[in-house]
Amino acid sequence: MGTEYILTEDDKPAPGASFLENVIELQLLTAGESLGPVDFTHPQEHHDF
Amino acid sequence: MTEKLTLTSPADLLAYIPHLLGGTPTESIVVLTATAGALGATLRVDGPMDTAPLGFAQTVTSLAAQDENATACYLIVYTDETSTDARFPYAAHVAALGNELATARMPVRKVYLVTSTHWAAYGSTERNPLDQIKDSNANATLTFRGSAPNVDVYNPALLGKWVEPVQVPVRTEESIEEARREWGTVLETPGMPDRESARQLAAWFQDNYIRDFLMADVITTNNGVIIDILLGKFDGCPDWKRVDHAEIIAFELMKVVPEGQRAPMLTLMGWLQWLKGYGKHAERYLKLAVEDAPGYRFAELLHELIGRVYIAEVAKNQETAYKRPTS
Numbered sequence: 001m002g003t004e005y006i007l008t009e010d011d012k013p014a015p016g017a018s019f020l021e022n023v024i025e026l027q028l029l030t031a032g033e034s035l036g037p038v039d040f041t042h043p044q045e046h047h048d049f
Numbered sequence: 050m051t052e053k054l055t056l057t058s059p060a061d062l063l064a065y066i067p068h069l070l071g072g073t074p075t076e077s078i079v080v081l082t083a084t085a086g087a088l089g090a091t092l093r094v095d096g097p098m099d100t101a102p103l104g105f106a107q108t109v110t111s112l113a114a115q116d117e118n119a120t121a122c123y124l125i126v127y128t129d130e131t132s133t134d135a136r137f138p139y140a141a142h143v144a145a146l147g148n149e150l151a152t153a154r155m156p157v158r159k160v161y162l163v164t165s166t167h168w169a170a171y172g173s174t175e176r177n178p179l180d181q182i183k184d185s186n187a188n189a190t191l192t193f194r195g196s197a198p199n200v201d202v203y204n205p206a207l208l209g210k211w212v213e214p215v216q217v218p219v220r221t222e223e224s225i226e227e228a229r230r231e232w233g234t235v236l237e238t239p240g241m242p243d244r245e246s247a248r249q250l251a252a253w254f255q256d257n258y259i260r261d262f263l264m265a266d267v268i269t270t271n272n273g274v275i276i277d278i279l280l281g282k283f284d285g286c287p288d289w290k291r292v293d294h295a296e297i298i299a300f301e302l303m304k305v306v307p308e309g310q311r312a313p314m315l316t317l318m319g320w321l322q323w324l325k326g327y328g329k330h331a332e333r334y335l336k337l338a339v340e341d342a343p344g345y346r347f348a349e350l351l352h353e354l355i356g357r358v359y360i361a362e363v364a365k366n367q368e369t370a371y372k373r374p375t376s
Binding site: 018019020021023024025026027028031032033034035036037038039040041042043044 | 069070074087088089090091092093094095097100104105108112115257258260261264265275276279280323326327328329331332346347350351353354355356357358359360364365367370371372373
């Protein structure tokens with residue numbers, strides 16, 4: 001059984017709606033400038049250099 | 050246990066990057082953070098194109114500063130853009146980046162240039178063969194340990210051309226529960242679902258509302274808050290084996306539906322790549338999703354968000370970030 005997600009009355013979806021899409025739209029309102037995608041990784045070995 | 054890798058030459062350093070990023074960058078700038086004697090995080094951004102040098106440098110520096118332990122860094126410019134001066138591509142941006150990184154107490158130790166034909170110390174006239182990178186000790190060691198820089202789940206040659214479309218299911222409370230239960234079972238079961246199960250799952254993925262639940266259910270350490278799940282802010286380290294498994298299953302589901310119905314799975318794959326810290330791979334999947342189903346809103350929005358130099362929260366922290374599997 002999956003997680004019970006927290007949805008308020010306002011979160012009740014319209015037909016065909018997607019809460020993840022709505023979240024991204026909100027996030028885009030405060031997102032930075034468009035420089036393209038970023039890769040960000042961490043070392044998986046200890047390195048001497 | 051963390052294994053030790055000794056890098057003794059620039060070629061070693063340049064060989065190490067594709068293993069971390071899952072491929073050799075092109076038209077990119079890479080910042081490798083470092084502390085005394087050891088390397089830290091690897092940051093890759095697209096080449097600056099028309100972006101002003103100072104703004105570009107400030108943004109990249111703020112991203113590199115996610116590694117709070119860094120006390121220095123290396124810069125690598127990957128480009129074939131040598132129209133102005135072959136030795137100094139993106140000169141103004143590199144200079145601005147050097148200033149900003151120094152101000153942030155991460156001074157640049159060395160800058161290297163890698164093109165499709167050679168590599169060199171940035172600004173020098175040397176043209177070292179790329180085979181030096183391929184034949185380096187670091188590449189041999191990492192390959193021996195099972196690291197493969199170009200492993201790719203997505204293989205379009207395996208996608209069927211003559212497949213019947215799946216019927217988009219009617220969404221009910223019961224169908225949502227059933228979809229999540231079936232998806233959970235498949236995620237917890239080694240191997241791939243049979244064709245009938247795969248088509249049923251692919252059908253559920255066609256419904257936006259159900260798709261959102263199925264995507265969130267990949268992460269078992271989620272806290273139930275949708276915005277946190279989407280942005281990769283989880284309770285602890287995700288089960289990355291489950292994430293890898295989900296990505297492979299997503300591709301399996303793509304095999305059993307025709308063009309036009311693959312976008313939800315491609316979007317899932319893009320999101321998972323982004324959670325792993327691979328924004329460039331994520332972008333590729335999201336573009337494929339929009340090609341598959343023009344106007345597919347989730348892929349378009351996620352593509353735009355990721356393009357605004359967003360790093361998933363889970364990828365920022367070394368303790369929770371993705372660890373690539375080795376064979």
